[in-house]
Amino acid sequence: MQVSPPQPNGLFEFSLLNTEEKSSARRGRLTTAHGVIETPVFMPVGTQATVKTLHPTEVAATGAQIILSNTYHLMLRPGVEVIEAAGGLHQFMGWHGPILTDSGGFQVFSLASQVKVTEEGASFRSHIDGSQHLLTPERAVQLQLGYGSDIMMQLDHVIGYPAPQKKYYDAMLRSGRWLQRCIDEHARLGAAERGSFLFGISQGGMDAETRKESARIVAEADVAGCAVGGLSVGEPKEMMLDMLEQTTPELPTYKPRYLMGVGSPEDLWNGVARGIDMFDCVLPTRIARNAAVFTPEGRVSIRNSRFRNHHAPIDPTCDCATCTTFTAAYVHHLFRAEEVLGLRLASVHNLRFLAKTMEVIRKSIEDSSFTAEMGRFMATYRPVVKQEAPV
């Protein structure tokens, strides 16, 4: 058992409770101003200050301990000044647990138009109304502090996949310089005293040496946690896992490690096995809105006609609010009839599936059965071969 150096104000603390010998799996506990998070943890995504289709109480009921929201979307709509006037994002959206916000880097590079990167930052036009914006490392920190995020992410320079490795390398170095500016701004604003802690992001494309160099930059920085970005963006799964394996050993043991944008059930196991503590992804809620639901055997489409007269839960082993109340036949009907309640019921089920997966993972690390449990999971769960890119 290792415990992190105590933080100055006790608003952020990460403790390692257990590790597994056969893998790099870690069982930890993250304390934030808005609550305690048992790790490894999956974080549902509430892009526009709402986990799509769901009420905050429904999200909490799935077992979610922390949610993620998006700086890029929120700065454009409703704008940070509205959220500040509301008393912060927790108050605005009615989610009173911890919130992590990304810096907007990923979305600027994937959603905005006319993106231009200089050393100062990234200028772009809004995908909503074409308005002109400049996102700098300092601005990213200011915005996230305005939201009142428990965990804020550095601004990073994200390069789409695939690209020449030179591009990844230059962007990685720039991300490192931007990290220092984020750290300086975070300190200048006294963000930690207000309960907002900064994570750095390692990048580097699909090259092991670049990944390692980036990880070392982040590892040496004065940040509360370390993220791995730019993975699960369309590359083959083996490549992603290889990059991850090159990265995590370079990161400090006593800080939480966050694999950004990853959230398929198999990759939660894969990530934990490689030392990851935190995950986020739109996958469970996005595929839910496309009628795909997780089961212990893999994803199925609830629109499939075999569910028309299936008067039993989607997953009889599931304890979610959907499976304990409604039948697969009813959810099938709602999707066929294009009723919004169907999107909700599938979203609840998928979030609960991932939360339960993390519960199993945490318990298995505690009793040193992680590798065995992972084998059991992989033996029955049939993953989707094609990887979806997160947004």
Add this chain to the structure above:
Amino acid sequence: MQVSPPQPNGLFEFSLLNTEEKSSARRGRLTTAHGVIETPVFMPVGTQATVKTLHPTEVAATGAQIILSNTYHLMLRPGVEVIEAAGGLHQFMGWHGPILTDSGGFQVFSLASQVKVTEEGASFRSHIDGSQHLLTPERAVQLQLGYGSDIMMQLDHVIGYPAPQKKYYDAMLRSGRWLQRCIDEHARLGAAERGSFLFGISQGGMDAETRKESARIVAEADVAGCAVGGLSVGEPKEMMLDMLEQTTPELPTYKPRYLMGVGSPEDLWNGVARGIDMFDCVLPTRIARNAAVFTPEGRVSIRNSRFRNHHAPIDPTCDCATCTTFTAAYVHHLFRAEEVLGLRLASVHNLRFLAKTMEVIRKSIEDSSFTAEMGRFMATYRPVVKQEAPV
């Protein structure tokens, strides 16, 4: 205080508790196999076995005592055999309070194509897949019994507005003949013993004598309740109220009276004042999905930019789950960002607004202040001039 003749099996009973002297307002209590309904009552509409966007527990939390669902939609999708296999509509959709189903008449005439009416019934093509169907009075009863409806409606021949009065008259007489066939089928199937009770529907277009004749036909029939159909379909509001005034005096005092498809706040008062006990309408949930929310002063659009920084409830006097949890600014943001949660929060608020209106109405009849309260309501609430047709 008047009490209805006791029903053979106690599964349906209507008691009049109070009446007001200055108006025809009545305070009653309707007992069904799935629960007791205090009247006057507004019934939210769950067209496709779901009150759009909402979970049954959310609907119940608004104060809804009974919901309505649609025979036409359910016969096409998922089909009565699926609902029967599920154990009935209550079980299928997870709503365990009373359910009223309409007969499908209104929807066949407003949604289906190639509608052909003969004395036998209405043949039509599905608006979903073009499949051919025949709805007869007997079939309408069979379907509704299959759903397990607490209250089923007769099949009626609905004529769109405006039309020559001769057409209304002929259709009214046919509806009368169809009513008798519904009664016979209802008796043949022993529906009452299974907790399903039949209401007749008076029609007649916009002619007082036809309305009266139709009301008398329904009044003399062996039905559990009497409905008024074919109003609020685009005619001027004064005409609707005049037709209603011609109709209700012809209906028996000791049976519940149901004004179909009416649900604007002002018309709930107007209808109760004219002796109506039950109302239904898609209005509160439909306008909610278009960002319109009820307030004591009238409808407002939550998309209006004045709500952008309005960090207070939509209606500070409202006790709904939306107003007690979220600000107008947040709901405004959700609509601007096209987030589903906005539709839900506005729907909850509007349903609660109507349920509260009915609570005020019931209380005011109890303490003989109905006419005074109605005056108070009308003095502050600014109705929308244009009437919307229900579907």
